[in-house]
Amino acid sequence: MTIVPKDGFTRKGLTRRSVLTGTGALVVSFALAPHVLAQQQPAAAPEPPKLPGSLDDARRLDAWIRIDANGDITVFTGKIELGQGIKTALRQVAAEELEVEPGEINLVTADTGRTPDEGFTAGSQSMQNSGTAIRNAAAQVREILIAEAARRWNVPPETLRAEAKTIVAQDDRTIGYGELVSSQLLAVEAQPESLLKSPDALRVIGQSIPRVDIPAKVTGGVAYVQDLRLEGMLHARVVRPPSPAAQLQDVDTASVEQMPGVISIVRDGSFLAVVAEREFEAVNAMRALQQAARWSEQAVLPDQNNLQAFLEATKGDIGTVAEEGSPEVSGKIFEATFRRPYQIHGSIGPSCAVARMVDGRLTVWSHTQGVYPDQEAIAEMLGMDLANVRVIHMEGAGCYGHNGADDAAADAALIASEVPGRPIRVQWMREDEHAWEPFGPAMLMKIRAGVGEDGRITGWNYDLWSNVHSSRPGGAGNLLPARHRAQAFSVPAPRFNISQSGNGDRNANPLYAFPNRRVLWHFVPEMPLRVSALRALGAYANVFAIESAMDELALLADMDPVEFRLRHLEDERARAVVEKAAEEFGWSSGAPKGDRGRGFAFARYKNLAAYLAVAVELELERETGRTRVVRAVSAIDSGEAVNPDGIRNQTEGGIIQATSWTLYEQVTFDDTRVTSTDWSSYPILRFPSAPDSVEVHVVNSPGQPFLGTGEAAQGPTPAAIGNALRQLTGVRLYDLPFTRERVKQAIGV
Amino acid sequence: MAISLNVNGETHEVDVDPATPLLYVLRNDLELNGAKFGCGLGQCGSCTVVVDGAAVLSCVTPVSLMEGREITTVEGLGTIEEPGPLQTAFIEMQAAQCGYCIPGMMMSAHALLTRNQQPSDREIRDALMTNLCRCGTHMRIMAAIRRAGELMQQAAAPSERRAG
Numbered sequence: 001m002t003i004v005p006k007d008g009f010t011r012k013g014l015t016r017r018s019v020l021t022g023t024g025a026l027v028v029s030f031a032l033a034p035h036v037l038a039q040q041q042p043a044a045a046p047e048p049p050k051l052p053g054s055l056d057d058a059r060r061l062d063a064w065i066r067i068d069a070n071g072d073i074t075v076f077t078g079k080i081e082l083g084q085g086i087k088t089a090l091r092q093v094a095a096e097e098l099e100v101e102p103g104e105i106n107l108v109t110a111d112t113g114r115t116p117d118e119g120f121t122a123g124s125q126s127m128q129n130s131g132t133a134i135r136n137a138a139a140q141v142r143e144i145l146i147a148e149a150a151r152r153w154n155v156p157p158e159t160l161r162a163e164a165k166t167i168v169a170q171d172d173r174t175i176g177y178g179e180l181v182s183s184q185l186l187a188v189e190a191q192p193e194s195l196l197k198s199p200d201a202l203r204v205i206g207q208s209i210p211r212v213d214i215p216a217k218v219t220g221g222v223a224y225v226q227d228l229r230l231e232g233m234l235h236a237r238v239v240r241p242p243s244p245a246a247q248l249q250d251v252d253t254a255s256v257e258q259m260p261g262v263i264s265i266v267r268d269g270s271f272l273a274v275v276a277e278r279e280f281e282a283v284n285a286m287r288a289l290q291q292a293a294r295w296s297e298q299a300v301l302p303d304q305n306n307l308q309a310f311l312e313a314t315k316g317d318i319g320t321v322a323e324e325g326s327p328e329v330s331g332k333i334f335e336a337t338f339r340r341p342y343q344i345h346g347s348i349g350p351s352c353a354v355a356r357m358v359d360g361r362l363t364v365w366s367h368t369q370g371v372y373p374d375q376e377a378i379a380e381m382l383g384m385d386l387a388n389v390r391v392i393h394m395e396g397a398g399c400y401g402h403n404g405a406d407d408a409a410a411d412a413a414l415i416a417s418e419v420p421g422r423p424i425r426v427q428w429m430r431e432d433e434h435a436w437e438p439f440g441p442a443m444l445m446k447i448r449a450g451v452g453e454d455g456r457i458t459g460w461n462y463d464l465w466s467n468v469h470s471s472r473p474g475g476a477g478n479l480l481p482a483r484h485r486a487q488a489f490s491v492p493a494p495r496f497n498i499s500q501s502g503n504g505d506r507n508a509n510p511l512y513a514f515p516n517r518r519v520l521w522h523f524v525p526e527m528p529l530r531v532s533a534l535r536a537l538g539a540y541a542n543v544f545a546i547e548s549a550m551d552e553l554a555l556l557a558d559m560d561p562v563e564f565r566l567r568h569l570e571d572e573r574a575r576a577v578v579e580k581a582a583e584e585f586g587w588s589s590g591a592p593k594g595d596r597g598r599g600f601a602f603a604r605y606k607n608l609a610a611y612l613a614v615a616v617e618l619e620l621e622r623e624t625g626r627t628r629v630v631r632a633v634s635a636i637d638s639g640e641a642v643n644p645d646g647i648r649n650q651t652e653g654g655i656i657q658a659t660s661w662t663l664y665e666q667v668t669f670d671d672t673r674v675t676s677t678d679w680s681s682y683p684i685l686r687f688p689s690a691p692d693s694v695e696v697h698v699v700n701s702p703g704q705p706f707l708g709t710g711e712a713a714q715g716p717t718p719a720a721i722g723n724a725l726r727q728l729t730g731v732r733l734y735d736l737p738f739t740r741e742r743v744k745q746a747i748g749v
Numbered sequence: 750m751a752i753s754l755n756v757n758g759e760t761h762e763v764d765v766d767p768a769t770p771l772l773y774v775l776r777n778d779l780e781l782n783g784a785k786f787g788c789g790l791g792q793c794g795s796c797t798v799v800v801d802g803a804a805v806l807s808c809v810t811p812v813s814l815m816e817g818r819e820i821t822t823v824e825g826l827g828t829i830e831e832p833g834p835l836q837t838a839f840i841e842m843q844a845a846q847c848g849y850c851i852p853g854m855m856m857s858a859h860a861l862l863t864r865n866q867q868p869s870d871r872e873i874r875d876a877l878m879t880n881l882c883r884c885g886t887h888m889r890i891m892a893a894i895r896r897a898g899e900l901m902q903q904a905a906a907p908s909e910r911r912a913g
Contacts, residue, residue, distance in 0.1 A: 083847030083884050210843060217848035218836045218855065220783035220824035227782045260766070279777055280769040283789075348787050348795050348883045349849045397785075398847030398884040430788040645843055649889070653846050656885030679792040679881060687877040690887040692870075 049192040053132025054078065058116035061144075062186040064137040065094070071165050071178035073098060074106045075138075078118025079130040080369065081109060081213065082399035084710050085646040086126045088211045092642050093131050096204040097138035097197060099162040102212075110371040110393040120370035120472060122401070122533060123501065124609060124708030127642065131706050139194040141186060148180045199640070199702035206700065208645030213395075225367050225394035226352045230423040233354065234263055235279040236415050237286035239272040240432050241484070243673040244529065245298040248272060256288045265289070266418045269486030273411065275419050279427070286429075299671040300528050308339060311444045311465035316523035319498045322509035325516035329450035329459035332556040334549055337446045340541035340736045341666035342439040344676075345534055346684060349397025350428040351404030351437070355412035357420040361388045364416075366409035367396025370472065374406050377473030378413045381482040381489065389413075400657070402472050402532035404428055404437045410479035431677040436480060439667055440534030441467040441524075443504065445545035455557040457568060459516030462546075466504030467524050468494040469537040496523040501606045507539035507715055510546050511604050512568035529669070536714035539605060540658065541736070543715025544722065547601035548732065551723045561600050561723065562587055571604070573637050573701065577613040578602050580635035580697055585615035595620050596630065597728025601719035603712075610638035610712040611699075614655060618724035622749055625740035629659050629691045629721060637699040639707035647709045648696040654713030655694055660685035662718040665737050752816055756781070757825030767813035771805075772796045774812045775822060783823035783852040787881070794880030797853035798822050804860040806879070823852035826859060834904060835859055838897035839890075846884030854880050858894040866898040866905075 050056055058064065058078070066074045075094045081087045087109065091102040098105075108114055110121070118130055142162050149167035150157035152175070159170045166174040217223045241248065248270040256274065257265060261281030266273045274289055276282035302310035354365040362384065368374040371391040379389045396405060412426040428436075444465040450458040476482040477489040498505065498521065505521040534540075554564035562582045569575050582588070582600065591598050597620070602613040614634035620627050632655050641647055664683050668676040676682035718736060726732045731746045754761045756779060763778045770789070775781045775798070787795030789808045796808040799821040827833030832840065835855050845851045854877060861868055861876040868876070873894050882890065 085846075210840065211845070214840055214843065214845050214848065215829050215832070215836075217845055218823065218839045218851055219827065219829045219832060220781060220822065220852065221829060222782055223848065224782075224785075226786065229777075229780060278765075278769075279773045280766060346883055347849075348793055348847075348881055349785060350787070395847070397787075397849035400883070427786060430790060430792075649843060649846060649886070652888055653885030656887055657883065660885070678790055679788060680790075684881060684883070685887075686881065687874040687887060687891070690874070690891070694888050 051190050051192055052136040052194070054116060054118045054129040055133040055136055055190045057118070059189045061137050061141055061188055061190050063116045064134055065141050065186060067141070067177050067181045067186070069178045069181065071176050072106060073100060073104060073177070074108060075134055076108045076115040077130045077134065078110050078116040078372070079121045079126040080393045081395050082121060082369070084126065084650055085211050085643065087213055088209065089127060089642045089646055090131060090134055091212065092204045092207070092209060093135040094138045096202060097135055098142055100165055102204060102209060104165065112371050112375045113390045113392070117372040120373065122369055124605065124710040124712070126708070127706035128708050131642065135196065136194040137190060139196050140190055143195055144185060145177055145180050148185060149175050205640065205642050206644070208643055211646070223395060224349065225354065225365050225396055226349060226427070228354050228365055228394060228425070230354060230356065233423040233425050234275050234277060234419070235282040236273055236275045236412070236424050236426045237282045237429070238411050238426065238432065239274070239286055239289045239293060240436055241270055242295055243297045245300045246270070246295040249294045249296050251289065251293040253289070253292065256285050256292060259285050259288060264419050266415050268414070269484055269488060271414065271481050271484040273415050275415060275424060297672050301669050301671050302528055304669055307341065307442045308337070308444050311442065311524055314465065314522060314524040314526060316525045317496050319496060319505070319521045319523060321498055321505045321519040321521050323518050326459065327461055327518040328516065329448055329461060331450040331452040331458045333448065333450045334552040334556060335448040336549065336734055337444065338541070338545040338548065338734045340443040340544070342442045342529055342531070343534060343661055343665050344434060344439055344667060344682060345400045345403040345437055346682070347397040347399060347403055347433065350430055350433040351408035352396060352425070352427045353409040353412040354423050354425045355409070355416035356423040357416040362390070362413055362416060364389070364391045364409050364413050365394050366391055367394060367399065367405045368409055369399060369402065369405065373473050374409055377406070377476050377479055378410055381410060381476035381479055382413060382417050400535040401440070402438050402470070404433050406473055406478070407436065407480040410481045414481045434677045434682060435674040436530070438471055438530045438532030440540070441469055441504070441531040443538065443541040445541060447545055447549050449549055449553060451553045451557045455559055455564070455567065457512065457514035457553060460510065460514060460518070462508060462519045463522060464505060464508055464520070464538070464542065465522040465524055466538055467527055467531045468496065469503050469531065469533050471530065471532040494525055494527065496525070501608065502538060504538040506537045506542065506606055507546070507603055508542045509607060511571065511574060511607055512550070512565070513570050514568060529667070529674070535657070536605070536711040539603065539711065539715040540661070540718065543601070543603040544718040544736065547603065547716060547719030548722050551599070551726060552732070565600070565602055574602065574604055574611050577611045577635040577637050577699055580699055581613035581615050581633055584635065584695060584697055585633040587615060591727060592617055595622065595728070597724040599720040599723030599725070599727055601716035601723060603715045605708070605712040605715070610636055610707045610709055612636045612651070612712040612716055614713065614716045614720050616720040616724050618721060618728065620725070620728055620743070622747065625744035625749065627663060627725065627738060627743060628689050631693050632691055633695045634713065635697040635699055636709065636712055637701055637707070638709040638712065639701050639704045641698050641700045642706065644698045644700070647698050650709050651696040651713050652694045654711065655717050656685065656690065658714045658717035659721065662721050662736060663738050752812055754812070754815055754820060755818065756820045757822060763812070765812060767811060769812050770808050771798070771810045771812045771815055772807040775807060781822050781824050785849055785853060787850070793850070794857060795850045795853040797856040797880065799856050799860050802860060802863060804857045821856070821859065823855050826855065834900035835862070835897040838893040838900055842889050842893040842896055844886060844889035844893035846886050850880060850882045854882070854890050858897065862894070862898050862901060866901045868894070868898060
């Protein structure tokens, strides 16, 4: 192994020569004498060095980048496109360091047969993990190609440069990437440090190049798993139980079997599905089976009108999220309880999957967020060898966390195992998605904080009650059909854990500087309703509570809320987005007139990722209680910006989606059944209620790590809306969502 | 039952249960990807197509009612090589995140812009009343529709001058 002093690789002191010496020697060593190296390994191998991003898990360069003899470049990522534009941004990152155009990169996304295992595409980490890995891998590949050309031409590598898929010498000799690669060249472990291009030399990173996937999506091209039509494909529908705890007692399938096109009815315990030649035949048969099935149901759901009692009754553990100084608070005190209901992801396209079982080998096409975890869970459910299960990602409709994708994949897999040979397409109906996707958990947040005469926060007590916000597979028990089979896999017990990036406690600890704080998570293990990761996890409700409290404390201190925040922010990048959003909004010109109010909020997502501040102008129709965000102005710093328009697009979306959550959304249920099963019983924002304008100002941080973008707006948005309503009416709302009824009640109409 | 359908200017014979929603026929029999299944209830608009100039929810429209009508899907607005003005505008404004709802949005917009290429903000919002977007792309969608109206007017302008 080539050993280069760590100091030689500090970014500041990096020289091309030091890196070239490293990589060049590494290639030669591996190519010529791996057995010698092996013999030189000490008995107890030292911990391998930490590699950038997901390179740390898939350590060989050729796991990420392949160059063919004809010069074609393929980049592999274990992450997926879910509407966030990753197919474009990852191409940009690779193209930048390989000195080619983004269009020259063939990108392969998550496929257990082809790509690295990068776990789930979640937590706004695609750029942090995969983007970082690919950028470093691409830079190292470029330097290896330069070193190889230098070796062949016997010239110093620093006299060479990469350009348009070739290495170019000072005398204008060129040699193509394809001519330089050999089978061994990229079959090497990546180095901990790379010669990344400096911020001022970037051509592709930082450019708002158009998304590569949009042209096909607006012209009817194949874009989604829903569009997959395989030869001989059959259509299946699953008859889901009418309620979470229901069990299938009996079902007379005889008449349904005689219906047109019906191929098979699959029953396994409480799992009931029908397979038909044509899609509408499957739908008709499903409806008939729904009529024929008799279920036993149990009233196990909590009182929707008193979720606080359900949450507080928990006997779960209590975890300390943050503790500093004394838990006592002094000065003028603000004390309040905030509540968040269960909410859904609500992808516009319900979950869908295609599976085919041929000769004991299963292939599943799915819009899962994690092909590898899904492969493992499906193999476990069916008792198959992992090697015989392949999961290939295809896009679905927008994904905002753990929706029905994995379950639909498992449905298709289970049905395909019962009806082998022909491909099986499972399409969930709207009511399946609304009622059975895992919900974002209900939460309860109690806050007690004080502000002193000097306008500074004296102390902060915060208690939150929440389930764990993840029940992803890992484990067949997290797949619906596996739970419903006769040989049922039980739901794995949720694991309570306080982590740096947080879960239910995500962003529960304010980023603001003050001396005394105590933040506790009262863990709720009981899960009468199925819950999992919804965009931003606990950060949505925690930032809502914290930033609402910040405005109340500013009022107690008789200070402007923006100034009050700045007074407690030490991180310069945090201050920069707060100042930028306030300036672009025109905060200093005062509150709007008439029935309009304004509100402000800020958070750094996970307290370690993107910084986002947002100011909103809200209008209120007092007679009806109808509110509408008229204008939102935000500033975001998500590190080095790869595609600024992509950042704007996602952030605009985050603001509007969080606005919808905040004004309209809550899962409804009685003691037995979920009753919000369509867009009428679970309304979301429609066009007449969309804002007049949403501005996103990207604060670029060249040379800084990628911080991710997708979830940063979810927490600040509800708080800014609540703060605007407070500013306008003098009344604060503590319960999400701010329905018309609640607003009317609060303002006394 | 054999039914004759006119889709994007071409005639197709399909043999299906007459109660079949138009959406399934478009997607499965004609293999057109544009119209999407979103709810099957006429609530979300992702299945929107244009029939005789009006936006229609194909997921709740039996195919038997479609004989002799002119059906347009997003595939009828242009191709990836030669996109029509609505497609050009949506690409230009990058008016998609996941993109699943977008063809339905475009067909609602197509029905609007065919009547009125300078719609007001209110008219655009009303035309999209039935269309849901979950990614929150609303602002770009509205901007793209305004832009498409401009492109249509520009395209129409020279021929109008000639005519005049």
